[in-house]
Amino acid sequence: MSNYDLIVLGSGPGGYVAAIRAAQLGLKTAIVERENLGGICLNWGCIPTKALLRSAEILHYMQHAKAYGLAADNIRADLDAVVKRSRGVAKQLNQGVTHLMKKNKITVHMGAGKLTGPTSLTVTSDKGSENLTAKHIIVATGARARDLPFAPADGKRIWTYRHAMVPAEMPSKLLVIGSGAIGVEFASFYKDMGAEVTIVEMLDRVVPVEDADVSAFLEKALKKQGMNILTGAGVQSLTSSASGVRAEIKDREGKVQASDFSHAIVAIGIVPNSENLGLEGLGVAMTKGHINTDPYCRTNVPGLWAIGDITAPPWLAHKASHEGVIAAEAIAAELGNKDAHPHPMDAKNIPGCTYCHPQIASVGLTEEKAKAAGHKVRVGNFPFIGNGKAIALGEAEGFVKTVFDADSGELLGAHMVGAEVTEMIQGYTIGKTAELVEGDFIHSVFPHPTISESMHEAVLATYGRAIHI
Amino acid sequence: MAIELKMPALSPTMEEGTLAKWLVKVGDSVNSGDLLAEIETDKATMEFEAVDEGVISKILVPEGSEGVKVGAVIALIGSDASDVASDAAPVATPAAATPPPAPVASAPPAPAAAPTGERIKASPLAKRIAAARGVDLASLSGSGPNGRIVKADVEAAGSASAATVPVAAAVPAATAASPATAPATSPAIPDFGIPHVDEKLSGMRKTIAKRLTQSMAEAPHIYLSVDVQLDALLKLRGELNAGLADRGVKLSVNDMLIKALALALEAVPQCNVSFGGDVLRQYQRSDISVAVSIPGGLITPIITDAASKSLSKISTEMAELAERAKAGKLQPHEYQGGTASISNMGMMGIKHFTAVINPPQAMILAVGAGEKRPYIVDDALAIATVMTVTGSFDHRAIDGADGAQLIKIFKQLVEKPMGLVA
Numbered sequence: 024m025s026n027y028d029l030i031v032l033g034s035g036p037g038g039y040v041a042a043i044r045a046a047q048l049g050l051k052t053a054i055v056e057r058e059n060l061g062g063i064c065l066n067w068g069c070i071p072t073k074a075l076l077r078s079a080e081i082l083h084y085m086q087h088a089k090a091y092g093l094a095a096d097n098i099r100a101d102l103d104a105v106v107k108r109s110r111g112v113a114k115q116l117n118q119g120v121t122h123l124m125k126k127n128k129i130t131v132h133m134g135a136g137k138l139t140g141p142t143s144l145t146v147t148s149d150k151g152s153e154n155l156t157a158k159h160i161i162v163a164t165g166a167r168a169r170d171l172p173f174a175p176a177d178g179k180r181i182w183t184y185r186h187a188m189v190p191a192e193m194p195s196k197l198l199v200i201g202s203g204a205i206g207v208e209f210a211s212f213y214k215d216m217g218a219e220v221t222i223v224e225m226l227d228r229v230v231p232v233e234d235a236d237v238s239a240f241l242e243k244a245l246k247k248q249g250m251n252i253l254t255g256a257g258v259q260s261l262t263s264s265a266s267g268v269r270a271e272i273k274d275r276e277g278k279v280q281a282s283d284f285s286h287a288i289v290a291i292g293i294v295p296n297s298e299n300l301g302l303e304g305l306g307v308a309m310t311k312g313h314i315n316t317d318p319y320c321r322t323n324v325p326g327l328w329a330i331g332d333i334t335a336p337p338w339l340a341h342k343a344s345h346e347g348v349i350a351a352e353a354i355a356a357e358l359g360n361k362d363a364h365p366h367p368m369d370a371k372n373i374p375g376c377t378y379c380h381p382q383i384a385s386v387g388l389t390e391e392k393a394k395a396a397g398h399k400v401r402v403g404n405f406p407f408i409g410n411g412k413a414i415a416l417g418e419a420e421g422f423v424k425t426v427f428d429a430d431s432g433e434l435l436g437a438h439m440v441g442a443e444v445t446e447m448i449q450g451y452t453i454g455k456t457a458e459l460v461e462g463d464f465i466h467s468v469f470p471h472p473t474i475s476e477s478m479h480e481a482v483l484a485t486y487g488r489a490i491h492i
Numbered sequence: 493m494a495i496e497l498k499m500p501a502l503s504p505t506m507e508e509g510t511l512a513k514w515l516v517k518v519g520d521s522v523n524s525g526d527l528l529a530e531i532e533t534d535k536a537t538m539e540f541e542a543v544d545e546g547v548i549s550k551i552l553v554p555e556g557s558e559g560v561k562v563g564a565v566i567a568l569i570g571s572d573a574s575d576v577a578s579d580a581a582p583v584a585t586p587a588a589a590t591p592p593p594a595p596v597a598s599a600p601p602a603p604a605a606a607p608t609g610e611r612i613k614a615s616p617l618a619k620r621i622a623a624a625r626g627v628d629l630a631s632l633s634g635s636g637p638n639g640r641i642v643k644a645d646v647e648a649a650g651s652a653s654a655a656t657v658p659v660a661a662a663v664p665a666a667t668a669a670s671p672a673t674a675p676a677t678s679p680a681i682p683d684f685g686i687p688h689v690d691e692k693l694s695g696m697r698k699t700i701a702k703r704l705t706q707s708m709a710e711a712p713h714i715y716l717s718v719d720v721q722l723d724a725l726l727k728l729r730g731e732l733n734a735g736l737a738d739r740g741v742k743l744s745v746n747d748m749l750i751k752a753l754a755l756a757l758e759a760v761p762q763c764n765v766s767f768g769g770d771v772l773r774q775y776q777r778s779d780i781s782v783a784v785s786i787p788g789g790l791i792t793p794i795i796t797d798a799a800s801k802s803l804s805k806i807s808t809e810m811a812e813l814a815e816r817a818k819a820g821k822l823q824p825h826e827y828q829g830g831t832a833s834i835s836n837m838g839m840m841g842i843k844h845f846t847a848v849i850n851p852p853q854a855m856i857l858a859v860g861a862g863e864k865r866p867y868i869v870d871d872a873l874a875i876a877t878v879m880t881v882t883g884s885f886d887h888r889a890i891d892g893a894d895g896a897q898l899i900k901i902f903k904q905l906v907e908k909p910m911g912l913v914a
Contacts, residue, residue, distance in 0.1 A: 325777055361500070362543075366637075431621055432617070433617050458618060458642055459615075
């Protein structure tokens with residue numbers, strides 16, 4: 024029986040960050056993990072997929088060497104080596120988290136945690152079980168891929184992201200079901216690696232959470248790369264055999280047609296890991312399995328907190344990390360630490376990044392949602408073809424779009440597609456968080472030559488004064 | 493290079509405070525953890541500790557200054573003694589014990605937030621929205637980093653002044669009222685030439701005045717009284733105390749009444765509520781604020797989750813809280829919050845009284861003296877120890893029948909007190 028100030032259940036990007044922040048604030052902290060320190064994000068999610076996509080990107084450059092005046096012959100991809108590199112990257116970061124736990128004197132309990140009260144839990148592993156108590160507990164157990172109800176993933180022909188990350192063989196003809204971030208990232212990876220790819224999206228456009236202009240641009244770009252995109256379409260059945268999968272797909276017109284694929288990736292969303300944690304017994308309020316929280320990540324049960332994918336959307340690693348910090352600071356404040364000043368989360372300022380090819384990055388409201396929220400908007404758009412650096416890089420496909428409130432000059436949203444945009448969105452995010460208005464962006468000096476000049480030009484374009492178009 | 497020493501936020505809701513006393517002077521060396529000053533908030537006086545080390549090179553806000561905004565620079569700490577000279581006013585010699593008083597000599601009276609002439613920290617968006625809506629930024633307190641005024645602060649101010657009904661739009665998280673929204677100005681007292689002494693109100697007295705006025709003005713009170721026989725409770729208390737003596741615990745009648753009220757609130761959650769204009773918040777825990785009389789006023793330390801605590805735990809917590817309350821050493825989280833209150837004037841021999849609800853709570857229990865009275869027991873006149881209790885309920889939030897049910901269950905719990913230890 025060990026007694027802590029704080030136990031964090033789950034060591035993903037929400038949990039381990041919460042634990043470190045709590046330790047910094049002087050709390051006696053423990054973390055419980057059933058599988059790998061670092062959780063899905065750095066073992067099976069964000070990070071290893073970026074390693075895979077980097078290999079695909081370099082392959083793409085090699086294949087297009089001629090466009091840069093270079094010659095490369097006998098280009099081929101070694102899928103096993105690509106996957107091995109990705110696993111190596113994941114392992115390195117996993118060890119990094121292990122080190123951070125040790126450095127911050129956070130006790131790691133490996134095993135499956137189950138709450139026995141708002142401030143107590145048991146950890147069960149092969150070695151037996153132990154009871155832990157704490158003044159506060161943060162639930163950060165995350166989420167997993169949602170299965171198709173009629174065709175659960177088997178890892179052989181029907182994959183989730185997790186199988187797609189460590190493929191035993193290269194798919195020749197791939198069906199990607201769902202065009203959210205995970206779907207289009209794997210579609211891009213396998214397309215660049217040489218597979219024939221079909222994406223099926225139930226809604227009327229790809230990446231449906233993004234701005235409609237971004238969706239339209241991406242769809243065109245993916246089609247140009249040779250992908251088959253079916254929007255407004257649904258997979259009615261998926262039958263796995265030794266040689267592949269057969270899918271019955273109902274198209275936009277309602278016509279059902281059967282097609283054969285070598286593999287299918289199911290990327291239709293997530294389900295929270297909220298079962299078998301003892302939450303129901305404690306009367307924790309939930310919505311469709313996701314725990315309800317206040318802006319400081321408190322649940323309705325005193326002493327029990329929740330962060331990350333197990334709570335409300337957006338389900339993003341950096342949102343989980345930020346909530347981890349908020350919860351740790353709020354807990355420290357409740358325990359009497361006067362230096363902890365938690366600030367509530369503002370969901371409008373959480374950026375999103377998708378690493379398909381071309382990349383997508385955005386923050387805030389889409390034009391459509393801004394109008395629906397009653398804003399009178401001013402919108403500007405700057406295409407990369409007007410940016411010298413993008414042309415020099417041979418990456419002139421893309422644009423930056425900004426949505427401002429016409430009355431107040433508030434930046435309501437920014438939407439980008441094209442090379443390097445995931446590294447640039449933070450500029451707008453800082454501006455939004457600091458509540459800058461159009462004049463602040465206009466008066467900022469952007470370095471030349473960079474693609475980020477497009478961010479400046481988009482704001483200028485919003486106010487009818489872009490220079491390079 | 494001087495380090496700016498800023499007015500600390502000693503609680504999440506603190507927006508300004510009185511710099512009651514400096515415990516250091518210019519030229520003093522300070523180390524992390526040294527006490528620098530005493531800061532008086534609306535209810536308590538707290539000590540402000542040093543985080544950085546160095547030499548106090550300049551004091552910008554003299555002691556006794558009221559309405560010092562959180563985040564305002566109150567003094568400068570230099571890295572060594574030479575900074576005293578460089579940071580002090582040019583005319584002062586290093587040997588002078590105290591440099592000339594600060595430019596920010598006395599802050600304007602509350603509720604004006606920003607001292608005159610001080611730069612107002614506001615985001616560009618907040619400034620623009622304030623200009624468009626005609627909101628005076630100087631009247632606002634900022635919730636952003638370092639007290640920066642952000643959009644939400646301006647919008648909150650805009651909606652508050654536009655509202656015609658003087659009811660808060662949401663239930664405040666803590667009981668501290670925002671000074672920006674409560675002018676609480678009273679007319680000057682006419683002078684009839686009677687010999688008198690005027691004493692300046694303390695922060696606590698101002699808060700008491702403001703909140704009790706607000707409560708009586710906004711919350712329609714209803715009062716429900718009942719007589720409660722105490723003999724069984726007194727007998728149980730004697731037995732329990734005999735058993736607890738070894739542990740140094742001595743239960744008071746009030747400790748047992750705290751628990752009884754908490755259990756009654758759990759049984760009748762309709763009374764464990766706050767009225768929030770367009771929402772009714774029902775609490776899922778009973779945190780009992782206990783009125784404690786202290787020099788110069790009154791404070792209500794809280795027994796959190798009293799229903800699930802043992803009587804001995806309530807007793808030890810209460811003794812400790814009351815002691816620190818009397819010393820003015822309570823932390824804000826120890827007296828801000830609470831879901832219902834109890835006020836006991838029995839020890840003063842008061843037979844019956846009604847109490848003013850402590851907003852945003854919606855009920856308070858006023859407890860009179862337990863005294864021997866002629867009482868009908870089993871249809872015969874007998875002598876019993878009886879007290880009269882009166883619940884005050886915010887009738888916007890609580891119906892009379894629910895209030896009566898709460899009082900009834902409280903009476904049962906006291907008269908059959910085994911429920912308090914079960």
